Amino acid sequence: MQYGTALAEEVTGDDAVLSSELMTWKEGSNERRTIIGSGGTGGDAAFSGAAARYADFAIFGNVVMLCEGTDSAHSLERCRALIAAVQGAD
Numbered sequence: 001m002q003y004g005t006a007l008a009e010e011v012t013g014d015d016a017v018l019s020s021e022l023m024t025w026k027e028g029s030n031e032r033r034t035i036i037g038s039g040g041t042g043g044d045a046a047f048s049g050a051a052a053r054y055a056d057f058a059i060f061g062n063v064v065m066l067c068e069g070t071d072s073a074h075s076l077e078r079c080r081a082l083i084a085a086v087q088g089a090d
Contacts, residue, residue, distance in 0.1 A: 004064035008057035012066060012075075016052035032066070058083070 007025045010017050011032050020029040034053040054066040055075040060083050069075030 005057075005059070008064045008066060012052055012054045012057050013072065014052070014055075016054075018050050018052065060086075 010024055011029075016032075017023050018033055020026055023029055032053050033050045036049055036051050053068055055069045056067050056072040056079075058065045058067055058076060058079040060079075065079050065082070067075035067079035069078050
């Protein structure tokens with residue numbers, strides 16, 4: 001877990017490393033980023049940068065799970081739901 005946790009910390013949250021040149025874990029770097037913008041459409045849409053797709057991570061058994069969401073609480077709730085589904089909980 002010590003290696004997986006460090007990698008997950010590096011690519012999650014507001015302080016995530018987004019540059020593939022600076023990342024330790026380079027594979028899949030594009031999939032771990034999301035584009036942020038004004039939300040407009042067509043000519044009104046404005047690209048304002050990139051953010052981490054995964055706001056947090058969870059550890060389930062010996063698996064480090066990247067949790068997708070807009071913030072830590074949202075991300076962890078999604079991981080909780082996935083863990084509950086895997087365990088067969090309602």
